[in-house]
Structures are given as C-alpha cells and as structure tokens.
Amino acid sequence: MATSPIWASRPKTRGLVLDLIRSARTITRIELAEATGLTGATISEVVRELMGDGLVVEAGRGAPTGGKPRTLVQLNPLARYSVGIQLERNTCVIVVVDLAGRQVARTSFQGVATMPPEQALPLVASQIDALLATAAVDRDRVLGVGLVSYGPQDRRVGVLLTPQPTGKWLDYPVARRLAEILELPVLLDNDAAAAAIGEYWMGAVDPRSTYGCIYMATGIGGGVVVAGEVYRGSSSNSVEIGHISIDVNGDECPCGNIGCLENYAGPSALVRQALATPGLAQRLALDPAGADLLTEFARVAAAANAGDPDARGLVEQSARYLGSAAVTMTGLFDVDTIVLAGPSFAVASSIYQAVIQQEVDRRTFARRPIRCGSYRRSTGRTRRRWAGRPSSCRAS
Numbered sequence: 001m002a003t004s005p006i007w008a009s010r011p012k013t014r015g016l017v018l019d020l021i022r023s024a025r026t027i028t029r030i031e032l033a034e035a036t037g038l039t040g041a042t043i044s045e046v047v048r049e050l051m052g053d054g055l056v057v058e059a060g061r062g063a064p065t066g067g068k069p070r071t072l073v074q075l076n077p078l079a080r081y082s083v084g085i086q087l088e089r090n091t092c093v094i095v096v097v098d099l100a101g102r103q104v105a106r107t108s109f110q111g112v113a114t115m116p117p118e119q120a121l122p123l124v125a126s127q128i129d130a131l132l133a134t135a136a137v138d139r140d141r142v143l144g145v146g147l148v149s150y151g152p153q154d155r156r157v158g159v160l161l162t163p164q165p166t167g168k169w170l171d172y173p174v175a176r177r178l179a180e181i182l183e184l185p186v187l188l189d190n191d192a193a194a195a196a197i198g199e200y201w202m203g204a205v206d207p208r209s210t211y212g213c214i215y216m217a218t219g220i221g222g223g224v225v226v227a228g229e230v231y232r233g234s235s236s237n238s239v240e241i242g243h244i245s246i247d248v249n250g251d252e253c254p255c256g257n258i259g260c261l262e263n264y265a266g267p268s269a270l271v272r273q274a275l276a277t278p279g280l281a282q283r284l285a286l287d288p289a290g291a292d293l294l295t296e297f298a299r300v301a302a303a304a305n306a307g308d309p310d311a312r313g314l315v316e317q318s319a320r321y322l323g324s325a326a327v328t329m330t331g332l333f334d335v336d337t338i339v340l341a342g343p344s345f346a347v348a349s350s351i352y353q354a355v356i357q358q359e360v361d362r363r364t365f366a367r368r369p370i371r372c373g374s375y376r377r378s379t380g381r382t383r384r385r386w387a388g389r390p391s392s393c394r395a396s
C-alpha cells in the first residue's frame with residue numbers, strides 16, 4: 001500500500017523494518033511487507049539478517065485470519081541499549097533504554113546547564129557511567145547516545161547554534177566532545193524533533209500518519225513526522241513553532257524575530273503574567289527570583305486545575321495561543337494528529353488539550369477532523385494507539 005519513496009529507500013530498509021517492529025511491538029512478515037510496500041522475499045531476508053544479529057526474535061503466532069496463523073516477530077529488547085540525554089535550562093535528564101525503547105534506568109539533576117561545557121560534559125559522562133553500572137548494562141551493548149537540546153543546531157556536526165543554556169555552549173562541539181569522553185557515538189538532535197519521532201517509535205500514533213508534535217518544556221518547539229520520518233527541512237531546523245510571530249508589533253525575541261509565540265504562551269511568559277496579576281503571586285507563593293522556572297509554572301498550572309480563576313484564565317490564554325500554532329501546523333503540513341508533548345503540558349494537560357482541540361476544530365482550513373492530544377509515556381495506563389482518520393478528540 002505505501003508507495004512513498006521513503007519506504008522504498010533501500011539503504012534505510014533495515015532501520016525502517018526495525019522501527020516498524022518497535023512501534024507495532026509484534027508483527028508478522030506479511031504485515032511488514034504491507035506496511036513497507038516491499039516484497040515478501042525482501043522482508044524475509046531483512047528479518048533473517050536481524051534475527052542473525054540477535055536484534056529480532058520470533059514471538060509465537062498471530063490470530064488466525066482464515067489461513068494458517070502467521071509467525072510474529074518482535075525486537076529482542078535486551079540485545080542492545082542506548083542512552084538518552086535531555087539538556088534543559090534547569091535540568092539534565094539521562095535515561096538508559098533497551099532496544100524496544102523501554103526505560104531501564106533514569107536520573108536527573110540540576111545545575112549542569114549553567115556550567116561551561118568543558119565542566120558539564122565530564123559530569124554528564126560520569127552520571128552515564130554510574131547509571132549503566134546501576135542498570136547492569138555492559139558498555140559494549142550500548143549503541144550510542146542521543147543528546148537532545150535547544151534549536152537551532154548544526155545537527156550534522158553536533159553543535160548548538162544558540163547561546164543556550166548559556167553563551168558558553170554556542171558553537172561548542174558538544175556531540176564530538178562528549179563522544180570523546182564516553183568513547184561512544186553521540187548524536188545531537190532537537191528536543192522537539194526527538195519527542196515527535198518518539199511518539200512513532202513508542203506506537204502512540206498510526207505509523208502511516210502525518211502528524212505534528214508541539215513540545216513544551218521551558219521553551220516551545222515542534223516536529224512533524226511523515227510516514228515514520230521526521231521532516232528535517234534543509235538544515236534540520238524545521239517546525240520551530242515557538243518562534244512564529246503572533247504579533248508583528250510585539251517585542252523582539254532573542255531568536256531575532258518579533259512577537260514570538262513562546263513569549264506569550266510559554267512557561268516563562270505565564271509565570272511573568274502570574275507575577276503581574278494582583279493577588280495571584282501571593283496566593284500561589286510564586287518566587288519572583290525562582291531559579292526553577294518549571295516549578296513556578298507548575299504552580300500556576302496546578303492552580304488552574306484547582307479552579308483558581310486567574311490561573312485558569314492565564315492557562316487558557318496560553319492554550320489559545322498554542323491553538324493558533326496548531327492551526328498553523330495543520331495549514332502548513334496537513335497533519336492528521338497533533339500530539340502535545342513535553343513536561344510543561346503534564347500538569348494542566350486537560351485544559352490545554354480541550355482548548356487547543358477547540359481552536360483546531362473551529363479554525364482549520366482543511367475542514368476535516370484533526371485530533372489533538374497528549375500521550376503520557378510514564379504511566380502505561382494512558383497509553384493508546386491511534387489508528388485511522390480520527391473523528392473526535394479523545395482525552396488522555
């Protein structure tokens with residue numbers, strides 16, 4: 001069925017098949033052939049290679065569909081591991097995941113992003129060593145490290161093109177230097193792009209769909225995935241949805257644009273607005289000099305959930321701005337689904353989801369249903385699969 005050139009790109013076939021198996025959990029060779037448009041013989045050959053390398057194993061038989069039940073294959077989760085690092089303004093999170101993407105160890109700590117990289121990267125490396133030891137994962141089974149952080153980036157050479165988290169990180173060869181310390185391959189990527197493709201790998205979206213992700217941590221980013229591939233643009237700095245202008249008369253943003261969405265709808269904007277709202281800062285015990293922006297923001301979001309009218313008004317206003325971004329995303333990329341991801345959607349996700357869905361329903365040019373929702377990977381209970389064209393908004 002799928003005829004996209006992406007599916008037919010021969011050098012990527014092995015990775016594509018691995019990705020499909022990962023997102024499906026278990027799948028038959030016939031289903032792999034249907035999903036890729038490749039011949040049964042090619043799929044059988046690729047699966048045989050992957051089994052030979054110990055990456056894929058057979059997993060019983062699928063439900064009968066009229067003929068002989070087909071053999072299922074799945075990833076061998078313990079065959080390999082990888083390390084993920086998220087470097088944020090306030091927090092550095094490190095995870096070890098198995099081949100199926102399941103988290104086997106995690107740590108987070110503060111302060112590293114304010115250090116110069118020469119000081120921070122050895123500390124990050126030592127935390128990785130400790131985490132691998134705790135999880136009893138041998139380094140020779142670690143495929144590599146994915147480091148996600150702010151855009152813009154020169155992803156090809158592993159350099160941040162932004163003075164974030166501090167000016168010392170600008171143009172520093174962060175991926176190469178960390179790879180030298182760890183003696184492991186390190187790939188730098190945009191945090192929002194990584195969140196977007198993560199939804200596909202974790203089986204949270206229909207693998208055939210074109211979907212967008214709005215990612216909110218301390219900043220706002222975005223990603224679009226087309227048939228299992230992140231849309232990269234010309235320099236892997238695509239879908240910077242937090243830096244679209246929503247006010248041509250607005251303030252100048254550090255990015256160079258004016259009136260950027262992030263400065264109206266992001267966590268720092270909400271905390272600033274809450275501090276300027278009479279009585280609210282006192283009620284929520286907000287700290288104007290609070291070092292941890294996301295903690296202050298979470299207070300506002302929790303108060304909105306609890307029914308504080310001022311806090312709720314601010315969160316709803318933020319959500320309407322993000323609804324504008326979602327409408328823009330649907331207009332530019334014709335997406336089926338918009339996933340809301342990132343730590344700053346966690347507390348008030350029901351408000352954000354409802355308002356953003358409402359804006360998309362009301363304002364989308366394509367005049368067809370587009371689902372907006374969040375996907376909480378941490379609890380499993382809320383995990384779901386989205387398949388086919390959505391017809392309504394579903395709560396997370």
Ligand SMILES: [Zn+2]
Nearest residue numbers: 243253255260
């Ligand atoms: Zn900007």
